[in-house]
Amino acid sequence: MQTIRAAFFLVKVCVGISVSETFDVAIIGGGIAGFSLAHFLAPHKRVLILEREDAFGYHATGRSAAEFSFRFHTPLVGKLAALSFQLLNAPPSGFSETPLLNRREMLLIASEEKRNRLDEMFETESRNTDRLTRLTLDEALTRAPILNPEFFTSVFHDPDCWDIEVESLFQAYQRSAKRAGAIAHRKAGLISATRTHGLWNLETAAGTFSAQSVVIASGAWADETAALLGAEPLGLTPFNRTVINVDLPAGTTFS
Secondary structure, three states: OHHHHHHHHHHHHHHHOOOOEEEEEEEEOOOHHHHHHHHHHOOOOOEEEEOOOOOOOOOOHHHOOOEEEOOOOOHHHHHHHHHHHHHHHOOOOOOOOOOOEEEOOEEEEEOHHHHHHHHHHHHHHHOOOOOOEEOOHHHHHHHOOOOOOOOOOEEEEEOOEEEEOHHHHHHHHHHHHHHOOOEEEOOOOEEEEEEEOOEEEEEEOOEEEEEEEEEEOOHHHHHHHHHHOOOOOOOOOOOOOOOOOOOOOOOOOOO
């Protein structure tokens, strides 16, 4: 009887142990940054995505009015944009059934107060392309009659601008990452992180996980996440962005 009781006790203890899953890479943040990285890593690594909210892409990804342009970037972001265009313009078979880019040309306008700044932008970007064109005010009004001619004094035209179908792109990254074996958890905000024996032990609201490497893709919470991982915050500051949609006057067309 003593032997049986001891064996039964051992089984109970083993069943009660919470064994963490181990991954090659844990990505903190289930937005488009996190899932796009998982899309590329998951075919080669065991990948975990941890999202603190009830839904993936809840914050910036889900509220993005995204625009693709080759211009008006820092040099590094400009290179990344150029590399991204092939995937967005001609995605691989099975990645997305919906076109990810819709062309939308751009007019950049400035009041007299901001005219010098617009001139600087035009001169800077024109060093790398011959696609930008100065327009007269009448030419601008022909293209976009909704503009108020009393507001702007300077304008130029950029034909190389596209709308990004953000939701379609985000869903495509999710499908691709999960098909390749990535594991994703919602309601899995990071509580604490410790590193022992070459592994990160991540305590989250959805359980405990282990990973060799951790990637922070948590947007406005990146500094907060970094602090939990023992990294020095960079002083990242999230800013509001404003997009205003207006109904066009009856009969208004663009050329």
